[in-house]
Amino acid sequence: MTSRRSLLAGVASAGVAALAGCAGIAPWRDDETDRADVDLAPDAVEPVERPASPFPVAVPSSLAAAHEERARGLLETVPAEPSVPNAAVTRRLRNERERAADRIENGVDRPWPTERLAGWRGTRSEAATVRGAHRAATGEHDAAALEERRRTVREDLASFAAGHEYRARSPREAVLAHAPVEDLAATCRRRVRPVLTYPSDPVARPFRAGEAVGRVEHARASLADAIGLLEAYDGERAETPSQWSALIASADRLRAAVYRSRSRVGEYLGDDTPPVDDDLAGTPARRLYDTASGRAESLVEETRERVDDGDVATAASAAGRALAAVAALETAVEGIRGDGYREPVTAESVERAADRAREALAGVAESDDPRLAARFAEPALGTHAYVVDRLDEGYADPVRVQGDLTWIDLHARAVPPATRFVLERLERLGRSAE
Known part of the structure; x- marks a missing residue:
């Protein structure tokens, strides 16, 4: 029970x-x-x-596994006991790294597979945020690299959207299969907008820098899930009409x-x-x-x-x-x-x-x-x-x-x-x- x-x-x-x-x-x-x-x-x-779960086919466990692996890899680059000249920044980095590590270790236990993916995307984004903040606080300037990642995600999203044909066995099943894909694409689109820009002085504003990095990481994760869900559905429903x-x-x-x-x-x-x-x-x-x-x-x-x-x-x-x-x-x-x-x-x-x-x-x-x-x-x-x-x-x-x-x-x-x-x-x- x-x-x-x-x-x-x-x-x-x-x-x-x-x-x-x-x-x-x-x-x-x-x-x-x-x-x-x-x-x-x-x-x-x-x-x-x-x-x-409303999603009409099985959701591959590999999608969540990829998020977990990426989150662990991002967080491993941040020392468990970070040390920067600013003591307040050091404390916050330590606390946020610990919280991100706890999220990874606790995993995600949610009722629907699509919800579990959402939880892992959040964990992955949080790990990227901590890493971005640590790099900024230690003098690593990621502005150019972040803009390149944002541009790449934006181009990949445009390519994905152009090829999204809404194939399904019926309009009813199209709603079930493609609504989560649309949601993910919309999330990706929002996250790559330069609403939160990388600061010109990242050492002075490391957590703003981390948030900017985390947003683009979340966009990448959302697009990956959109592609994965669509591939999972198409793999189970071959040769269906648009x-x-x-x-x-x-x-x-x-x-x-x-x-x-x-x-x-x-x-x-x-x-x-x-x-x-x-x-x-x-x-x-x-x-x-x-x-x-x-x-x-x-x-x-x-x-x-x-x-x-x-x-x-x-x-x-x-x-x-x-x-x-x-x-x-x-x-x-x-x-x-x-x-x-x-x-x-x-x-x-x-x-x-x-x-x-x-x-x-x-x-x-x-x-x-x-x-x-x-x-x-x-x-x-x-x-x-x-x-x-x-x-x-x-x-x-x-x-x-x-x-x-x-x-x-x-x-x-x-x-x-x-x-x-x-x-x-x-x-x-x-x-x-x-």
């Missing part, structure tokens, strides 16, 4: 803080004044098993569907004002509304951005998540208007909310396409892991726990119909493109 601790290591550490903070969920703070006087046990909300035309058509139509759905709740998107005049402070309804409103707004915007950027496979994934998020917001508003979600928070009410959330997440696997549904359920899965993590660390606000669990429940229950809708559009456009 999988232990709670191993699940926490694999799920709650999988970027859930970023999910919660960047996609519409306000982070929990320790200075809240509306905390309920309820003691929640660290295991009040148990972790849930993730659905099977789904590019169907994906373009589906992106435009799904964006239109998202905006039609958005029109029903437009006044609530990203709005801090609840849909009732009552004071909801200190109730799960307040947290539920804030979460549902923020998530719907960010996911609708993500759909638009993905279509505009030409990331047509990711656009379909974003549309499914947005449709589920809008439906969750709609249900939340209706419930709040009907005096719902305002009951006093108790250990028992949190337990009931956790049961409903767990049941709803389990229902994702019963969708018409479980892999596609798993993609659409990612926001709810990530938020659930975030709640578990906060409880385990002892920072949980019971009111917010119950509000978040309620949002997880609503979003997860909206995933099957969203999956059915997106799947029907993909299959219809796939037939018309034949």
